[in-house]
Structures are given as structure tokens and as C-alpha cells.
Amino acid sequence: MLKELGRGLLTTFKMLLEGPVTTSYPEEKREVRPRFRGRHVLKRYDNGLEKCIGCSLCAAACPADAIFVEASENTDEERYSPGERYASTYEINMLRCIYCGFCEDACPTEAVVLGDNYELSFTDRHDAIYTKDLLLEPASEGRPTTPQTVEPGVYTRSVPQMENPKD
Amino acid sequence: MRKQVRLTIDDRQITAPAGTLIVNAAKQIGIDIPVFCYHPKMEPVGMCRMCLVEVGRPIIDRNTGQPVLEDGQPKIQFGPKLETACTTPVSEGMVVRGMSEKAKAGQNEIVEFLLTSHPLDCPICDKGGECPLQNLTMEHGPGKSRFLYDEKFHLEKRVPLGDLIFLDRERCIQCARCIRFQDEIAGEPVIGFYNRGRATDIVTYTDPGFDSVFSGNTTDICPVGALTTSDFRFGARTWELKSTASVCGQCPVGCNIVFNTRREAKADGRIVIKRVMPRQNEQVNEIWLCDKGRFAYHYTENGARLSRPLVKKNGKLEASSWDEAAAIAGGKLRSADGEVVVLASGRLSNEDLFNLKSLADGLGGKALLYTQMGGGDLTARFGVGAGTNFGEMGAGTTILVAASDLYNEAPVWHLRVKGAAKRGATVIVANGRETKLDAFAKYVVRYAYGDEVETINGLQQKEKIGEAITSAENLVVLFGSDGLGLNGTSNLAAACAELVQGRAGKPNNGLIGVWPKANDQGAWEIGFRPTDDLSSELKGKTVYVVAADPAGDDPQLAAALKEAKFVIAQELFQTATADLADVVLPAQAYTERDGSFTSGERRAQRFYAAVPAFGESQADYAITALVADAAGVELADSAGQVFENLVVTVEAFAGLTYEILAETAEQWPVVGRGDMYYGGTTYENTRGLGAHLVGWGERGETASRPRVQEETELRPKEGQWLAVPVTKLYDQGLTVRSSKLLESHIGAATVTLHPEAAKRLGAGAGELVEISLNGTTAQVSVLLDETVSASVALLPRGMGLPISGPVVAGLKKV
Ligand code: SF4
Ligand code: SF4
Ligand code: SF4
Ligand code: SF4
Ligand code: FES
Numbered sequence: 001m002l003k004e005l006g007r008g009l010l011t012t013f014k015m016l017l018e019g020p021v022t023t024s025y026p027e028e029k030r031e032v033r034p035r036f037r038g039r040h041v042l043k044r045y046d047n048g049l050e051k052c053i054g055c056s057l058c059a060a061a062c063p064a065d066a067i068f069v070e071a072s073e074n075t076d077e078e079r080y081s082p083g084e085r086y087a088s089t090y091e092i093n094m095l096r097c098i099y100c101g102f103c104e105d106a107c108p109t110e111a112v113v114l115g116d117n118y119e120l121s122f123t124d125r126h127d128a129i130y131t132k133d134l135l136l137e138p139a140s141e142g143r144p145t146t147p148q149t150v151e152p153g154v155y156t157r158s159v160p161q162m163e164n165p166k167d
Numbered sequence: 168m169r170k171q172v173r174l175t176i177d178d179r180q181i182t183a184p185a186g187t188l189i190v191n192a193a194k195q196i197g198i199d200i201p202v203f204c205y206h207p208k209m210e211p212v213g214m215c216r217m218c219l220v221e222v223g224r225p226i227i228d229r230n231t232g233q234p235v236l237e238d239g240q241p242k243i244q245f246g247p248k249l250e251t252a253c254t255t256p257v258s259e260g261m262v263v264r265g266m267s268e269k270a271k272a273g274q275n276e277i278v279e280f281l282l283t284s285h286p287l288d289c290p291i292c293d294k295g296g297e298c299p300l301q302n303l304t305m306e307h308g309p310g311k312s313r314f315l316y317d318e319k320f321h322l323e324k325r326v327p328l329g330d331l332i333f334l335d336r337e338r339c340i341q342c343a344r345c346i347r348f349q350d351e352i353a354g355e356p357v358i359g360f361y362n363r364g365r366a367t368d369i370v371t372y373t374d375p376g377f378d379s380v381f382s383g384n385t386t387d388i389c390p391v392g393a394l395t396t397s398d399f400r401f402g403a404r405t406w407e408l409k410s411t412a413s414v415c416g417q418c419p420v421g422c423n424i425v426f427n428t429r430r431e432a433k434a435d436g437r438i439v440i441k442r443v444m445p446r447q448n449e450q451v452n453e454i455w456l457c458d459k460g461r462f463a464y465h466y467t468e469n470g471a472r473l474s475r476p477l478v479k480k481n482g483k484l485e486a487s488s489w490d491e492a493a494a495i496a497g498g499k500l501r502s503a504d505g506e507v508v509v510l511a512s513g514r515l516s517n518e519d520l521f522n523l524k525s526l527a528d529g530l531g532g533k534a535l536l537y538t539q540m541g542g543g544d545l546t547a548r549f550g551v552g553a554g555t556n557f558g559e560m561g562a563g564t565t566i567l568v569a570a571s572d573l574y575n576e577a578p579v580w581h582l583r584v585k586g587a588a589k590r591g592a593t594v595i596v597a598n599g600r601e602t603k604l605d606a607f608a609k610y611v612v613r614y615a616y617g618d619e620v621e622t623i624n625g626l627q628q629k630e631k632i633g634e635a636i637t638s639a640e641n642l643v644v645l646f647g648s649d650g651l652g653l654n655g656t657s658n659l660a661a662a663c664a665e666l667v668q669g670r671a672g673k674p675n676n677g678l679i680g681v682w683p684k685a686n687d688q689g690a691w692e693i694g695f696r697p698t699d700d701l702s703s704e705l706k707g708k709t710v711y712v713v714a715a716d717p718a719g720d721d722p723q724l725a726a727a728l729k730e731a732k733f734v735i736a737q738e739l740f741q742t743a744t745a746d747l748a749d750v751v752l753p754a755q756a757y758t759e760r761d762g763s764f765t766s767g768e769r770r771a772q773r774f775y776a777a778v779p780a781f782g783e784s785q786a787d788y789a790i791t792a793l794v795a796d797a798a799g800v801e802l803a804d805s806a807g808q809v810f811e812n813l814v815v816t817v818e819a820f821a822g823l824t825y826e827i828l829a830e831t832a833e834q835w836p837v838v839g840r841g842d843m844y845y846g847g848t849t850y851e852n853t854r855g856l857g858a859h860l861v862g863w864g865e866r867g868e869t870a871s872r873p874r875v876q877e878e879t880e881l882r883p884k885e886g887q888w889l890a891v892p893v894t895k896l897y898d899q900g901l902t903v904r905s906s907k908l909l910e911s912h913i914g915a916a917t918v919t920l921h922p923e924a925a926k927r928l929g930a931g932a933g934e935l936v937e938i939s940l941n942g943t944t945a946q947v948s949v950l951l952d953e954t955v956s957a958s959v960a961l962l963p964r965g966m967g968l969p970i971s972g973p974v975v976a977g978l979k980k981v
Contacts (some may be wrong), residue, residue, distance in 0.1 A: 053290060053291055054291070054401070055290035055291055055295075055404070056407065057290055059407075060404070060407075068432070070403075071401045071403075072401060073400060083288070084324060084325065085401045088432075088433070089432040091432075108290045109290075156324060158288050158290065159287075159288060159290060159291075161316065
């Protein structure tokens with residue numbers, strides 16, 4: 001009987017040396033896994049233009065009917081994204097979303113990406129609807145945001161030539 | 168009947184009339200052979216090669232003329248090459264293989280080839296989701312291309328062909344469907360190919376560009392997203408749209424349409440109409456629409472529409488409740504002691520008009536039709552018989568178009584009459600000036616304005632024309648109001664009715680009124696009648712004006728309305744009439760409710776609610792029921808119920824039910840199903856083809872001879888002009904002017920003169936002249952037309968000038 005007790009305590013002492021597995025969230029935050037699917041982000045190109053072209057394919061792919069997209073036409077004087085079309089309204093209802101990532105798979109321009117943010121809480125159902133300005137990432141340092149006035153005839157392609165995603 | 172031949176397509180035995188194209192024979196038994204350039208409404212051209220199939224024919228022994236047998240079966244020899252199913256007619260014993268390895272490989276390579284320079288921007292393409300190229304690529308494409316992506320041609324993506332249609336040069340696969348539609352079907356070759364090979368481009372020949380009122384149809388039949396309308400560009404993805412069956416409310420053709428709707432953030436979350444699409448009805452509009460029907464619907468969504476009932480208090484209209492407004496209106500109608508005038512227009516549905524007529528009858532008042540065109544009592548009697556179909560008319564049929572500019576008054580009839588002419592029908596156009604239909608007519612009769620009746624009466628005496636009329640197997644007479652007012656059209660109708668008298672009730676025979684409004688025919692059938700002295704009818708009466716703006720159209724009528732005892736206006740907008748009214752009742756647009764229209768061919772057709780009501784507005788028939796209730800008259804207040812009452816009261820509608828109007832039947836060509844490539848994006852008709860009203864003949868009544876009224880002749884004195892009203896398709900009317908995209912087509916008021924006459928006046932084309940008529944003076948710009956006679960001035964209706972019929976006018980240069 002003593003033997004069993006000793007074995008149990010041994011485990012206890014071993015664990016004492018290993019340190020805790022818990023963290024003091026929210027003061028301390030853990031890195032998420034590379035494929036973690038958190039709150040969506042709408043990405044931009046390096047030049048500040050939005051990647052989203054308002055094609056609504058994410059909305060079509062979404063099994064939870066969480067996305068609403070409405071498109072408008074770009075002009076060179078007021079350009080949001082490359083090509084002719086951009087999303088003038090883009091909304092995701094985070095209460096409906098099941099974080100399946102289908103939208104990310106469906107997007108032809110890799111514009112919508114499920115990010116690292118899992119800290120979602122609302123006190124009102126309406127606050128669960130993330131509008132485009134909440135979803136769109138800020139332009140990178142020193143780059144203009146949208147709309148931009150651009151040289152005519154440069155941004156004529158909506159879908160850039162790109163490699164297939166590797167991971 | 169044509170000789171029937173037997174053949175085998177993909178192992179299925181069928182018989183088809185000799186001469187049928189393989190692609191159509193296959194379609195009839197539900198086999199879809201992929202096509203791009205072929206369209207069942209147009210001549211085959213064999214340009215795209217998508218429809219390649221293997222075709223085998225029995226070997227015929229030259230000596231015996233009999234097929235060579237092998238194992239007791241005719242021996243089939245397949246050609247060394249694939250053949251195009253869209254240009255090859257069927258023949259006896261033919262064997263077609265559309266699914267064989269060889270055929271598949273052929274189709275495969277064509278898709279690969281078509282995609283060599285296609286941008287593949289489906290994510291942003293308006294056709295995406297209903298695109299033949301997308302579908303056929305998925306079904307027949309190779310999946311991989313041997314061509315280099317970098318070698319793709321990059322062409323302009325936003326080329327406005329006109330202000331309504333945009334071309335994406337990259338997406339065009341050069342099938343020429345759009346060009347052929349304009350040439351063959353619309354008869355307006357305004358676009359064409361330019362350059363060759365990969366540089367082939369669609370260009371417009373006209374200024375302004377793409378100058379045709381049928382341009383929208385090209386976007387339906389374009390098998391890719393190369394042609395888009397400025398209305399729908401990037402408006403929504405096609406799979407997000409809901410569709411509701413309806414009927415166009417712009418003219419008496421009654422084209423079957425679908426409203427595509429969607430909830431929209433730009434419209435504060437309301438459900439709005441995103442586009443109007445044709446719905447197949449081979450007896451009415453086939454699969455076509457005119458651009459007015461396609462683009463003018465925006466008035467239904469105009470934010471300026473009336474949203475609440477208004478009641479005049481201390482000389483000012485103030486917002487009120489339905490209860491209060493209806494109680495006041497009803498009370499006044501009841502206490503008017505029969506001195507009541509209900510004035511309504513043919514913009515309303517059968518249900519609305521029936522309730523209004525019942526109210527007028529219940530109160531002992533008059534039901535007046537607000538129109539400047541008469542003769543509806545005659546079309547009700549001598550109208551075309553059930554089963555009439557312009558699409559079937561050809562050799563043996565004579566179509567007389569009298570005093571009507573069909574292209575402007577009822578565009579799809581223009582297209583259909585033109586089609587009949589092509590099939591061999593004799594088309595006679597009688598008009599005071601040149602119209603677009605003249606080019607397709609066998610005989611053109613030109614008269615001086617004022618001689619319409621004499622001219623029609625004299626037609627039978629003319630040698631060839633008389634022959635064409637009297638000995639025609641079928642005779643259809645369309646009469647309009649080109650250059651005429653109420654009396655003139657009534658007389659013209661009587662003269663025209665004489666021609667068709669003995670034929671009434673037979674299919675493809677009879678009289679058709681080219682009315683200014685969609686449901687004028689229904690209004691006449693229900694018992695509404697116009698009057699030639701509206702002013703004195705209004706004075707001192709309690710007037711209930713519905714869907715009409717007399718005060719806005721004519722200052723004299725405005726004055727008369729001011730002298731009315733009490734005015735109730737029921738409208739969509741705060742019109743000049745509504746300004747004068749004591750009670751204003753907000754009506755729903757027809758897109759917001761159920762109902763039915765009666766077309767000029769006397770076909771009753773249902774439409775369904777597509778979008779929610781604007782503000783507190785209510786359906787016209789329901790408002791009338793509410794007002795009637797307060798006036799002590801009991802009326803039904805649901806569309807179905809009103810229609811049931813209508814059917815038992817008005818004999819012409821006898822036997823009809825909503826269910827009958829909603830019946831459908833198999834139609835050819837088969838369109839709108841999974842195979843968008845065959846017929847285009849036109850919708851299949853699943854909600855009703857409509858039904859003909861009962862004719863007098865079928866009701867066992869004998870027709871009396873029509874009577875011609877005396878007409879005072881207008882003789883302009885030296886230096887004066889005879890101003891006559893003509894119809895312009897895009898006018899400033901309530902149901903058109905809200906469409907921003909039609910603005911440049913609407914333009915400002917004009918006057919059309921003979922060049923010589925204009926020279927005498929010292930005014931050139933586009934210059935301003937001052938016109939004075941009916942007590943009004945206005946400045947209008949001059950248009951020239953050599954076919955107008957010297958002292959005649961053509962004035963378009965609905966452009967702000969008060970012209971209801973021919974009138975003597977003064978013109979001077981400013
Ligand atoms: S993650 Fe899935 S559920 Fe959430 S918005 Fe995207 S597709 Fe819809
Ligand atoms: S996020 Fe991607 S899929 Fe969604 S609308 Fe934008 S471009 Fe299209
Ligand atoms: S625009 Fe469309 S319909 Fe016209 S040729 Fe090109 S692909 Fe054909
Ligand atoms: S022809 Fe007449 S009914 Fe047809 S779409 Fe044009 S306006 Fe509407
Ligand atoms: S060649 Fe037959 S469909 Fe184009």
C-alpha cells in the first residue's frame with residue numbers, strides 16, 4: 001500500500017518540477033496555431049488597395065449565411081480594389097458564423113482570411129455584425145488607404161495571377 | 168405537314184419534320200447539344216463550332232436506290248469529320264452521336280480554344296452563375312489548357328456601346344448573336360463586327376451609340392458576360408436574386424416579365440428590384456422586351472412617392488390616418504347625391520378598375536376613362552379572337568397598321584409585325600408620316616392628317632391593297648393615335664372595324680387598339696368611357712381621380728378641377744392633381760401587389776407582388792373598398808375576391824379565374840431551364856400565360872355596324888400650323904421620368920417640321936421655336952422630317968405640352 005502511495009506522490013513531485021500548463025489569460029496570451037480560425041480580416045495589397053473585389057463568392061460558400069456583400073463599380077478616380085468591382089458593403093454576422101473557413105477557401109483573391117482574434121463578445125446582437133470598416137485591415141505603414149486616385153489603365157485585372165496556396 | 172424523317176440521336180429513335188436542324192431535333196427529346204452561336208430564334212450561322220457531333224448516314228446503293236444492309240440493318244457511314252449540329256438538317260436514317268469519344272474531343276477542343284483569350288473573370292462578371300460559357304466549360308471543357316496564360320489578349324473591359332449597354336471586349340467570343348438579333352429580329356442593324364481574327368470587335372454604327380429600343384435583349388442572348396446593362400452592372404450576383412413573375416405595365420403589348428429582387432444595403436435594407444427580365448410567352452412577347460419595359464421600372468422605387476394619406480386642413484394638405492382620410496372621402500362621395508365622377512386611367516389593373524366602376528355605379532355617378540384615344544368599345548366587340556398569335560402569322564395574313572407608330576407606341580408589336588412580314592405576311596402601313604415599320608411593309612399609304620377615316624374607307628377600292636385586305640385568309644388591323652385625338656381615333660376605329668367585321672372572334676383576325684396605357688382595353692371592357700368634354704364633366708362635381716394627372720397635363724383641366732366640389736386623388740406621387748385635391752390617398756405600385764392587366768390583344772394576364780409596399784400605401788382596389796365602405800357601398804378588398812366579382816359581373820371576363828390565368832403549357836423553343844446557352848437568360852414561364860377574354864361572337868351577340876361621328880375639320884389659316892400629337896416612347900410620363908438612365912432618351916420637348924417649312928420659319932434643326940396652342944406658349948427645339956406635310960407640326964405627347972388632339976397652333980422663331 002505504501003508502494004502505491006509513493007508512486008502517486010512521485011508523479012506529484014515530477015509535475016512540481018515541470019511548471020504550470022495554464023496561463024494567466026487575459027494578461028498573458030498564447031500564440032495560436034498556424035491554422036487557427038478566428039475572426040475574419042479583409043486583407044489589402046501592399047499598395048493599399050483592397051483585395052476584396054465584392055464577388056460574393058464567400059457569401060455563396062458560407063454554410064451559415066453569415067456574409068452579406070454588395071458591390072459597386074470602381075473608377076480610376078475613386079479606386080478601392082483592382083479591376084472594375086469592389087465591395088461597397090461587406091458584413092459578417094459573427095453570431096451566425098461557425099468559423100468553418102469556407103469563405104476563405106472560396107475567395108478568389110485571398111481577401112478574406114480567418115485571423116487570430118478569438119476574443120469576440122457582444123452585449124447587443126447588432127454588435128455581432130462586423131461591417132467592412134471593422135473587418136478591413138489598416139493599410140501598411142506609409143501606404144495610402146482606399147479610395148485612391150490612380151493612374152488610368154493600370155489596375156484592370158480583378159483577380160491577380162497567383163500561386164496556389166501551399167499550406 | 169412537312170415530311171417526317173426517322174433518325175437516331177444518342178441511341179434514341181425519333182421522328183422529326185424534314186429540314187429540322189439536328190440541334191433542335193435533339194432538344195425536342197431533351198438532349199442538349201452544346202451551342203454558343205446558334206439561337207433558336209435566329210438563322211443558323213455555324214460560327215463557333217461548339218455543336219460538333221458525329222453524323223452518320225445510311226449508305227444508299229446507287230443501282231437500287233435502297234440502303235445497303237448489314238446484319239439486316241442499314242449500313243451507316245460516318246463522315247470523316249465532325250459536323251455542326253446547328254446547321255445540319257436531319258435526314259432519313261441519320262445517326263447522330265453527340266456523346267462519342269470523337270464528338271466529346273471536338274467539343275472539348277473548341278472550349279479550350281474559346282478560352283485562349285477569355286479573361287476568366289467570373290468572380291466579377293455579371294453573367295456569372297447563368298453563363299453558358301461557364302456551364303459549358305464545366306461540362307465539356309478540358310480542365311487544363313495547352314495555351315499560355317501570358318499570351319492572352321488583354322482588351323478594354325468597359326466600352327459603352329450606348330448609354331444602356333456596355334461591352335467587355337475581352338469576354339466576347341464573337342458569336343454574333345447580338346449583331347444577328349439587331350439585324351434579323353429587331354431590324355435595326357446598329358452594331359457590327361470590326362476587324363478580324365483575335366482583334367474582332369463589336370462596334371456601334373450610330374450616334375448616339377446602340378440606337379435601338381431593343382438593345383437590352385442582346386444582353387440576354389449573349390452567351391458570355393460581354394454585354395451588360397448599365398442598370399444591372401455589378402448590381403448583384405445572379406444566384407442571390409429572387410424572381411417574381413409579372414407583366415410589363417408600360418404599354419398594351421403586356422410583355423411577360425420577371426422582377427429580380429434583392430435586399431439591399433444601399434436602399435436602407437429594403438427589398439428592391441435589381442433588374443427586369445423577359446419571361447417567355449410565345450403568344451405575347453416571345454422572349455423579348457423593349458428597353459422601356461426593361462429600364463423604366465425605377466419609378467416604383469422613387470423615394471418621392473406618397474407614403475401616407477393626406478387631408479386638406481385650413482387649405483393645406485396634412486398627414487392623416489387611413490381611417491380619417493377614407494371617412495372624409497367616403498362621406499363626401501355619399502353626400503354628393505350622385506354628382507360623382509370617377510376618373511381613372513388604364514395604368515390601373517382590372518381589379519382596381521372594377522372596384523372603381525362598382526363604386527361609381529353604387530353612387531349613381533360616372534366612371535370616366537382618362538385617355539385621348541377612343542374605340543375601345545369596338546375592340547371589345549371586334550377584337551382579335553382567342554388563339555391569336557403574331558408569331559404564327561405569315562403568308563396569307565394581312566396586317567394593317569393605321570395611324571400608329573408601333574415602334575414608339577408598342578415596340579414589341581413592331582418587332583412581331585416585322586417578324587410576320589418576314590414570314591410572308593402582307594403588312595400595310597397607313598400614316599401621315601414615315602414610321603420605322605414602313606421599311607418592312609409591302610404597301611405604305613401616306614395621307615394628310617385629317618384624312619385618316621377617308622383613307623381607311625378607301626383602302627378596299629385600291630386595286631392591290633384592296634385585294635390584300637378582302638382576300639386575306641387572316642386580317643388584323645391595328646389602329647393607334649398618331650396625329651389623332653379622342654374623336655379622331657374613335658372614327659378611325661369605326662372605319663377599321665368595318666374592315667374586320669365579318670371576321671371577329673376568329674383567331675388571327677380582328678381589331679387591336681394600340682393604347683397609350685397598358686390596361687386601357689381592360690378599362691373599356693369593364694365599362695369606363697372617355698368623354699370629349701372633360702372640363703365640364705368635372706366642374707361642380709365630387710371627383711375621385713385615380714392614377715391620372717389631368718391638372719398636370721392641361722391647364723384647362725386644372726382650372727376645371729379647381730371648380731370641382733371636392734377632389735380625391737389616389738396616386739403614387741404628389742402630382743399637380745394631388746396638389747389640388749382635398750384628400751390624397753397613397754397607392755401601391757403594381758410591383759407591390761397582385762392583380763391582372765388586359766392586353767391590347769384582349770389577353771388577361773396576372774402579375775404578382777414582387778416587393779413590399781412603400782410606406783403606408785395600399786393597393787388601389789383596397790383603397791377603393793375602404794373609401795366605398797365609408798360611402799356606404801360594399802366592395803371586396805382582396806385581389807382574388809375582386810376578380811371573382813369581376814368575372815360574374817362583366818361578361819367579357821366570364822369563365823376566367825386566377826387559376827386559369829396562371830396556367831402554363833409547353834412552349835417552343837424551350838428556354839430558361841438548365842441550358843441557358845440555348846435560349847439565353849430569359850425565364851421559363853411557370854406562373855401563367857394568361858387567357859383571352861370572351862368575344863362578342865362567342866357570347867352569341869350580333870354586332871351592330873359601327874357609327875362614325877361628325878368631326879369638325881381643322882383648317883389652319885395662312886401662317887398657322889396644324890399641330891398633331893404623336894407618341895414618343897420615352898416621354899416625361901410619371902412611369903418613365905424617374906429612371907435616371909433614360910434621361911438622355913427622354914430629353915426636352917420638340918416639334919417636328921418639314922425641312923422646307925422650318926426654313927420658311929427661319930429655324931434649323933435643334934434650334935428653338937416658340938409654339939402657342941391651347942392657350943399655352945412654350946419653347947421647343949426643332950426636329951426635321953421630310954415625310955411630314957408642309958403646314959403640319961408634330962408634337963410629342965407627355966412632354967409638357969397640353970395637346971390632346973389635332974389643334975391649330977402658332978409657331979415663331981425665338
Ligand atoms: S467561416 Fe464559414 S460560417 Fe463563418 S463566414 Fe466564413 S464561410 Fe461562413
Ligand atoms: S472576400 Fe473574396 S470571396 Fe468575398 S466578396 Fe471579397 S473577393 Fe469575393
Ligand atoms: S458580345 Fe456577346 S452576343 Fe455579341 S458577339 Fe460577343 S459574345 Fe456574341
Ligand atoms: S413592348 Fe410594351 S409591354 Fe413590352 S416591354 Fe415594351 S413597354 Fe413593356
Ligand atoms: S456552330 Fe453550331 S452553335 Fe455555333
